[in-house]
Amino acid sequence: MNTSNQVRLWAAQRLSAMVLGICVIVHLITIIYAVRSGLSADQILARTQGNVAWFAFYGIFVIAVSIHGPIGLRSVLSEWLGWRGRSADIFLLVLAVVLAWLGFRAVWGVYA
Amino acid sequence: MSDVLNVRVWRGGEEGEYQSFQVPRRESQTVLDVVSHIQRHLDPSLAYRFACRVGMCGSCAMTVNGVARWTCRTHVSKVVKDGVLELAPLAHLPVVRDLVTDMSVFFDKWAKARGQFHPTATRKDPFARVKPDTPERKNADAGIECIGCGVCYASCDVVQWQPDYLGPAALNRAWTLQNDVRDGAQDERLRAVAGDAGCHACHTHLSCTERCPKQISPTAGIAGLKRAAMKAALKGEL
Numbered sequence: 001m002n003t004s005n006q007v008r009l010w011a012a013q014r015l016s017a018m019v020l021g022i023c024v025i026v027h028l029i030t031i032i033y034a035v036r037s038g039l040s041a042d043q044i045l046a047r048t049q050g051n052v053a054w055f056a057f058y059g060i061f062v063i064a065v066s067i068h069g070p071i072g073l074r075s076v077l078s079e080w081l082g083w084r085g086r087s088a089d090i091f092l093l094v095l096a097v098v099l100a101w102l103g104f105r106a107v108w109g110v111y112a
Numbered sequence: 113m114s115d116v117l118n119v120r121v122w123r124g125g126e127e128g129e130y131q132s133f134q135v136p137r138r139e140s141q142t143v144l145d146v147v148s149h150i151q152r153h154l155d156p157s158l159a160y161r162f163a164c165r166v167g168m169c170g171s172c173a174m175t176v177n178g179v180a181r182w183t184c185r186t187h188v189s190k191v192v193k194d195g196v197l198e199l200a201p202l203a204h205l206p207v208v209r210d211l212v213t214d215m216s217v218f219f220d221k222w223a224k225a226r227g228q229f230h231p232t233a234t235r236k237d238p239f240a241r242v243k244p245d246t247p248e249r250k251n252a253d254a255g256i257e258c259i260g261c262g263v264c265y266a267s268c269d270v271v272q273w274q275p276d277y278l279g280p281a282a283l284n285r286a287w288t289l290q291n292d293v294r295d296g297a298q299d300e301r302l303r304a305v306a307g308d309a310g311c312h313a314c315h316t317h318l319s320c321t322e323r324c325p326k327q328i329s330p331t332a333g334i335a336g337l338k339r340a341a342m343k344a345a346l347k348g349e350l
Contacts, residue, residue: 001308003303003306003307003310003345003350004306004345004348004350006306006307006308006312007306007307007312007341007342007344007345007350008345008346010312010338010342011342011345011346075313075315078273078274078308079270079273079274080273084308
């Protein structure tokens with residue numbers, strides 16, 4: 001990977017971290033609210049199904065995770081296992097796609 | 113203060129063992145004084161490196177009780193633990209013998225980070241006037257007093273994990289030159305220090321800043337390089 005793309009990955013890592021910072025806080029507040037209010041699965045689904053705002057929020061959350069996780073893991077693989085270069089990058093790209101697919105499957109599950 | 117200091121000194125190369133010496137304790141004794149006493153009075157075969165003895169040359173750095181330090185300006189009283197001093201060569205560098213490391217890799221990385229000044233003026237041009245209160249000059253001033261002792265390099269976790277990493281000293285040097293308005297190799301240098309083996313590998317652990325005997329913050333310079341390289345990369349200029 002050329003230097004320019006390495007730096008772009010670094011920038012994407014930082015920007016996705018900022019998005020995740022907000023998403024995680026909203027997500028935690030949502031969990032606490034749902035648990036403390038004693039909402040059932042049906043009541044939660046009634047709020048999320050067809051709700052474009054929740055779909056958009058969790059869609060952005062999934063995209064940020066799919067970007068942030070694999071780039072962070074790239075440094076871990078490089079520094080702890082010495083796994084660098086093309087094979088590691090392809091593995092991480094596959095991981096990003098798998099994370100996005102699993103995430104969007106879940107988001108679609110509570111939206112549709 | 114006990115009259116005798118128990119000193120354990122690394123002997124050998126990469127493979128070796130600690131040898132114990134008893135050194136008389138003195139007032140205002142530095143770690144370098146201790147090493148010199150051993151070499152002059154107890155074992156002349158001990159290899160170590162020093163030159164100026166006053167914190168200018170950067171040649172006497174060693175690992176003292178597990179921490180990289182300049183030994184000529186480190187008082188024994190500040191670092192001794194239960195009357196024991198353990199001295200080893202600097203970490204992350206090949207050991208030549210005893211307390212001497214091969215610093216070639218360290219300085220090769222300065223060259224790799226384009227640590228040379230590239231003048232844009234000739235001897236026929238007038239002296240460059242660089243105002244002391246400009247942000248660039250202040251940035252350069254903050255890092256310019258580096259003596260190349262290697263303490264930051266030996267203290268950096270990323271250097272240990274990623275042998276290609278340029279390290280704090282080389283990046284600090286690059287940062288001072290990026291802020292030198294007389295220098296003409298800034299684009300090339302930014303390309304040399306960006307990316308996985310350069311400034312973007314830094315995890316901001318701050319060990320270099322914590323340990324630098326000249327109170328320089330290579331971390332701050334590295335952060336500056338990261339920002340500059342990111343701007344250039346996003347504009348497609350890197």
